[in-house]
Amino acid sequence: FFHFRQRRTTSTMRPLLLLFCYLKVATAFVSASRGGVAPSSTSLAGGYDATIGADPKTPIQFFVLPGNTCPYVQRTHITLNELGLPYDVTEVTGMPKPDWYLKINPRGKVPAIRVPTADYAVIYESAICNEFLCDYATFRQQKQTLMPMDPFMRARIRLLNDHCDNVFSRTQFTFLMNKDEAKDEELCTEMEEALRMYEDALVESKGPYLLGEDFTIADLHLL
Ligand SMILES: N[C@@H](CCC(=O)N[C@@H](CS)C(=O)NCC(=O)O)C(=O)O
Structure with missing residues (x-):
């Protein structure tokens, strides 16, 4: 602009x-002023946390590029903070994207999220992640939904x-x-x-x- x-x-x-x-x-x-939950940035070097379980208290796993420069990632990052949903950040490094990540997002792009459910639900595309997170917040009976x-x-x-x-x-x-x-x-x-x-x-x-x-x-x- x-x-x-x-x-x-x-x-x-x-x-x-x-x-x-x-x-x-x-x-x-x-x-900035609404006060979401601060990101707990636990970058998992070699991939994702395969032990993620169905316990709803488990943080959402949030996949980003190193450096936090992607505007699509930032959209979802702000959504997570605004909704106050607990999450852990996993940085995806390398080009082309590693196989473990292509199993998460076949498009090889970030952001993607992995939600603590019994079947390890994975969602990608920032707009779809954001709508999902709003629905998920409603499902968890949170007042703040942004939708x-x-x-x-x-x-x-x-x-x-x-x-x-x-x-x-x-x-x-x-x-x-x-x-x-x-x-x-x-x-x-x-x-x-x-x-x-x-x-x-x-x-x-x-x-x-x-x-x-x-x-x-x-x-x-x-x-
Ligand atoms: N339409 C996608 C676009 C995501 C996208 O293009 N992300 C870029 C980074 S800004 C990416 O992951 N590129 C692959 C790469 O850099 O390796 C969305 O909204 O999530």
Whole structure:
């Protein structure tokens, strides 16, 4: 967004940029201030903990890359903290990914989580991990879920997340990678259009979050 600001700072752009910066800062602030459970980082050098059992008190095993630079991992990391679910971090090293990890996630990507159930449930893809974790928190009768039960709100969250994955991320990536100044104007307009959905959501819900007063995984998906 810094690049975006530098390239085009017309008066029509500024409110949208400010809006988006506000959203980013607000979600980051909330995430930091709500006080989730601090990660217990027990990096298991050679792989995963095969002794994980069905006891629900066993921490969820959370697979990440070393260095914590992956934005998809961070989404799930924040979800775990926000929900206050106990977890242990396992760093996955090596390229290509080791066989033990490909058995966990055949796509070889992080994040993935392994949940303490009798059949060793494994879930991957950050958006699916996050929805699962919200459902799991509800299943464990926790109050904090980040995903309302109202089916209309749930559909709304999924539409916002779909927009992020299929429109906003692609538009932002194309914009940031563009080296042809002649295309700047057109790409800025596409960015404005992609941001519009968030502006409309905030105006409609009256904020401070996309769906109103509660921080949900729709806000989290944009971080
Ligand atoms: N759609 C996936 C994308 C995950 C992804 O691309 N993760 C990258 C790191 S940011 C990864 O694991 N790449 C394989 C590697 O770096 O070895 C998700 O949302 O979880």
